[in-house]
Amino acid sequence: xxxxxxxxxxxxxxxxxxxxxxxxxxxxxxxxxxxxxxxxxxxxxxxxxxxxxxxxxxxxxxxxxxxxxxxxxxxxxxxxxxxxxxxxxxxxxxxxxxxxxxxxxxxxxxxxxxxxxxxxxxxxxxxxxxxxxxxxxxxxxxxxxxxxxxxxxxxxxxxxxxxxxxxxxxxxxxxxxxxxxxxxxxxxxxxxxxxxxxxxxxxxxxxxxxxxxxxxxxxxxxxxxxxxxxxxxxxxxxxxxxxxxxxxxxxxxxxxxxxxxxxxxxxxxxxxxxxxxxxxxxxxxxxxxxxxxxxxxxxxxxxxxxxxxxxxxxxxxxxxxxxxxxxxxxxxxxxxxxxxxxxxxxxxxxxxxxxxxxxxxxxxxxxxxxxxxxxxxxxxxxxxxxxxxxxxxxxxxxxxxxxxxxxxxxxxxxxxxxxxxxxxxxxxxxxxxxxxxxxxxxxxxxxxxxxxxxxxxxxxxxxxxxxxxxxxxxxxxxxxxxxxxxxxxxxxxxxxxxxxxxxxxxxxxxxxxxxxxxxxxxxxxxxxxxxxxxxxxxxxxxxxxxxxxxxxxxxxxxxxxxxxxxxxxxxxxxxxxxxxxx
Numbered sequence: 001x002x003x004x005x006x007x008x009x010x011x012x013x014x015x016x017x018x019x020x021x022x023x024x025x026x027x028x029x030x031x032x033x034x035x036x037x038x039x040x041x042x043x044x045x046x047x048x049x050x051x052x053x054x055x056x057x058x059x060x061x062x063x064x065x066x067x068x069x070x071x072x073x074x075x076x077x078x079x080x081x082x083x084x085x086x087x088x089x090x091x092x093x094x095x096x097x098x099x100x101x102x103x104x105x106x107x108x109x110x111x112x113x114x115x116x117x118x119x120x121x122x123x124x125x126x127x128x129x130x131x132x133x134x135x136x137x138x139x140x141x142x143x144x145x146x147x148x149x150x151x152x153x154x155x156x157x158x159x160x161x162x163x164x165x166x167x168x169x170x171x172x173x174x175x176x177x178x179x180x181x182x183x184x185x186x187x188x189x190x191x192x193x194x195x196x197x198x199x200x201x202x203x204x205x206x207x208x209x210x211x212x213x214x215x216x217x218x219x220x221x222x223x224x225x226x227x228x229x230x231x232x233x234x235x236x237x238x239x240x241x242x243x244x245x246x247x248x249x250x251x252x253x254x255x256x257x258x259x260x261x262x263x264x265x266x267x268x269x270x271x272x273x274x275x276x277x278x279x280x281x282x283x284x285x286x287x288x289x290x291x292x293x294x295x296x297x298x299x300x301x302x303x304x305x306x307x308x309x310x311x312x313x314x315x316x317x318x319x320x321x322x323x324x325x326x327x328x329x330x331x332x333x334x335x336x337x338x339x340x341x342x343x344x345x346x347x348x349x350x351x352x353x354x355x356x357x358x359x360x361x362x363x364x365x366x367x368x369x370x371x372x373x374x375x376x377x378x379x380x381x382x383x384x385x386x387x388x389x390x391x392x393x394x395x396x397x398x399x400x401x402x403x404x405x406x407x408x409x410x411x412x413x414x415x416x417x418x419x420x421x422x423x424x425x426x427x428x429x430x431x432x433x434x435x436x437x438x439x440x441x442x443x444x445x446x447x448x449x450x451x452x453x454x455x456x457x458x459x460x461x462x463x464x465x466x467x468x469x470x471x472x473x474x475x476x477x478x479x480x481x482x483x484x485x486x487x488x489x490x491x492x493x494x495x496x497x498x499x500x501x502x503x504x505x506x507x508x509x510x511x512x513x514x515x516x517x518x519x520x521x522x523x524x525x526x527x528x529x530x531x532x533x534x535x536x537x538x539x540x541x542x543x544x545x546x547x548x549x550x551x552x553x554x555x556x557x558x559x560x561x562x563x564x565x566x567x568x569x570x571x572x573x574x575x576x577x578x579x580x581x582x
Contacts, residue, residue, distance in 0.1 A: 067291040067300045068131065068153065068217060081130040082108055086156075088170050089163045093190050094325060099164065100130060103153045104172050104184055106194065107131060107138030109324055111272075118468050118477055127272055127324055136219040139274065139322050141184060141196050144304060145210040149176040157184070166190050179204025192325025193335060198318045202310040209309050212318035214276045215302035216266055221247050225270055230462060231349045234288040234301050236265030236275075242346045250290040250299060258286040262342040265301045268327070271464045273347050277321035278303050280340045326464045329361055349462050356455035361463055368465075374478055375471030378456075378557050386564050389448060393565070397572045400524055404573070406435055453558070460551040471556065475509070478553030482507025485548070506548040509555045514544030516562035523569050 087098040090109070097109040109128035116122045128137050131153070143150045151157070157172035164170045169187035176182070183199040198212050224232040224247075231244045238260035245256060258265075261283045266275035278284045286303040308316045321339065327348050336344040350357040360381070367377035386393070409431060417424035460466050466479040474484040474491050484491035487505045497505055518540040547555050 067289050067298045068293075075134050076132055078108070078126070078129050078133045081132055088159045088161065088172075090188065091163055091165050092188055093166075094192055095188075097128065099170070099172075099186065101157045101159060101172070103131070103140060103155060104142075104151065104157045104174075105131065105138045105140045105153075106186070106322065106324070107136070111325060114271075114326060114464075115468075118480075125272065127274070131217075134220070135222070136217070137274070139214070139216045139276070139324070141198060141212070141214045141320075141322075143182070143198065143200065143210040143212055145208060148180070148208055148210065149178055150180075150210070151176075151182055164188055180208065191331055192323055193339075194322040194324070196320055196322060199315060200310060200317075201315045202312055205312050207309060207311050209307050210316070211304050211307045212320070213302060213304040214278070214320055214322065215300055216274045216276055216322075217298060217300045218267060219296050219298050221297050221299075222269065227461075229349075229351060229458070230270065232269055233267065234265075234299065235268050235347070236286060236288075236301065237263035237343045237346060238265075238286065239263065240342055242343060245288055247290075247299065250288050251297075254290055256288040260284060260286060262340075264323075264341060264344065265303055266323070267299070267301060268347055268349075270462065271327055271467055273323060273325065273327045275323040275344075275347065276301065276303055277323065277339070277341055277344075278305060279318070279320055280342065282306060328464055329358075330365065349458075351454070351458045353451050353455045353458065356451055357458045360452075360455050361459045361465075364459065365465065373471065374466060374469040375475065375553065375556060378478075378553055379560050382557055382560050382564065385452060386561070386568075390568075392448065393568065394572070397569045400569070401573045402435060404524065406431060449561075456557055457551075457554055460553045466551075466553065469553075471552065475552045475556075478556075479551050481549055482509045482552045482555060484508045502549065503545060506544060507552070507555075509552055509559060510544050510548040510550075513547060513555050513559035513562065514540045516559050516566065517543055520562050520566050520569070523566065523573065 082098060086101040087108070088101065090097040090099065094112055095109050096112055097106075099105065100107050107128050107130040109126070111125040111127055114125040116125060128139070129135060131138055140153065142152070151174050155174055157174045159170055159172050161168055161170045164186060166187075166189055169185050172184045172186070174182045179202065181201040181203070183201075185197040185199070187195040187197075189195075196214070200210060202208055222232070231246075233244070233246045234250055234256075235242065235244045236258065237243070238258040240263070243258065245253075250256060262280040263286075264275045264277045265286045265288070266273060282305055284303040284305050287301070289300045289302070291298050305318060305320075308318070310316050321341075323335070329345065329348055332345045332347060335341055345358075350361075363381055363384075364374060364377045367380055368374050371377055371380065410428065413424060413427050413431065417427060460479055467477070469478045470476045471478055475482065485497075485505045485507045487497050487501060488494065490508060521536060521540060547558065
């Protein structure tokens with residue numbers, strides 16, 4: 001069988017997959033009205049679970065708060081809201097922000113080490129914003145109980161400190177006036193993890209039953225990248241299994257319910273994550289919800305824990321965690337190990353080649369630690385991969401050299417038996433056997449390289465470590481396309497290029513990659529079929545245009561990999577007496 005058919009199928013599959021992704025990104029579905037909030041009506045709300053997570057878990061505990069359905073007259077700016085209400089400041093090496101004493105919400109959070117753009121004067125990433133602002137995004141904790149006055153979104157708490165730091169936790173307090181005292185101690189580490197300890201003291205003279213909850217809410221449907229191979233939206237791990245739902249999925253369903261012991265739930269963006277992490281030893285009910293208040297779409301991920309009976313004079317305590325920050329792979333793995341959070345690393349969308357993607361990331365991470373540059377780490381990793389695959393590639397290139405050496409003989413057979421296809425195939429097979437040439441051997445390196453290519457593509461696409469990571473010269477962000485393009489005069493002209501011209505806006509590295517691909521093609525035996533020959537001739541140009549929109553790090557990898565392959569193949573061809581380019 002002609003190995004070129006298989007090679008062609010593989011290459012065209014890559015072109016179709018990535019080309020479709022670039023030309024037709026997925027779009028957020030239109031807003032569904034099936035669960036829009038009507039006046040005087042709250043979204044469907046489940047009761048607290050009937051599970052028995054503790055010895056005190058008995059009885060009915062009331063309803064879990066639904067998505068905030070209050071209709072606001074006007075939206076305010078973040079600055080206005082923060083200036084108006086009493087707050088506890090948050091100061092840590094990784095985040096800056098504040099906690100609203102009204103509602104006790106964690107609703108103001110800026111990431112200290114990450115900026116919106118690469119420019120030095122770019123603003124820092126704002127992850128959380130207060131309720132009542134445009135695109136509000138916040139976390140809230142509390143208790144639910146039947147016929148019990150519990151703290152809600154309008155409760156004004158008192159704080160024992162003015163500033164929350166990694167060394168000074170803050171305790172919020174509130175008395176319901178009916179014998180119940182609520183306390184909420186909030187701690188933060190040096191990275192992105194909050195620890196929330198909720199405490200209730202019962203001096204009401206009668207037993208009560210409460211259940212703890214946590215929720216994270218965001219207003220408005222976030223703008224996502226629209227890539228099919230990247231999940232952005234509600235997600236969680238339930239009973240050890242990752243569940244990912246797009247925003248339109250939650251719109252269509254209105255509410256998605258899960259029961260789990262261990263795991264977490266929240267929202268993910270490309271690089272940022274908010275995640276509620278319940279006590280990993282207790283069973284909880286978790287939900288993803290959607291509603292619409294007026295023109296504002298609202299999404300919520302939440303959990304409610306088991307019912308806890310509190311005798312008169314007694315108290316109970318519930319502890320959980322809240323992650324809000326950058327999805328650093330090593331940090332997520334550390335939290336998973338230290339806190340026992342089940343599959344926390346799955347917040348990073350490593351995809352179907354997880355078994356390759358994560359090791360490749362850690363290899364790059366290690367090499368970066370040694371070399372200090374992710375671009376150089378990619379180059380060295382490519383050399384390591386080539387060395388690992390050397391026996392396979394060497395065998396392939398030897399086979400391809402033999403095939404190239406046989407091209408004149410194959411052409412003679414094609415002329416001689418052009419009217420007898422069966423005889424032609426028999427003679428060609430006999431020639432291959434005599435010269436010990438294997439037409440299929442050239443496919444193996446390509447087949448092996450495809451999953452490696454996909455894995456590296458995912459690493460560059462989804463890991464925060466690659467964001468704004470510089471190489472050399474004009475490439476200052478390996479996760480973004482090459483900025484030195486034709487339409488910018490290769491970096492000397494700054495102007496806003498219309499989207500319709502982006503397809504011809506080719507950078508230096510894609511051009512280098514296309515040239516190496518064309519050069520490598522010249523070393524290979526040429527297809528005898530004229531249609532195949534035309535397709536292979538145009539492939540370097542197709543890939544040049546297509547990869548011009550891809551991350552510069554991926555294009556650099558491909559160009560460097562081609563260059564190494566050319567050197568290896570040229571040496572083998574010289575050794576076998578085959579003329580390059582013939």
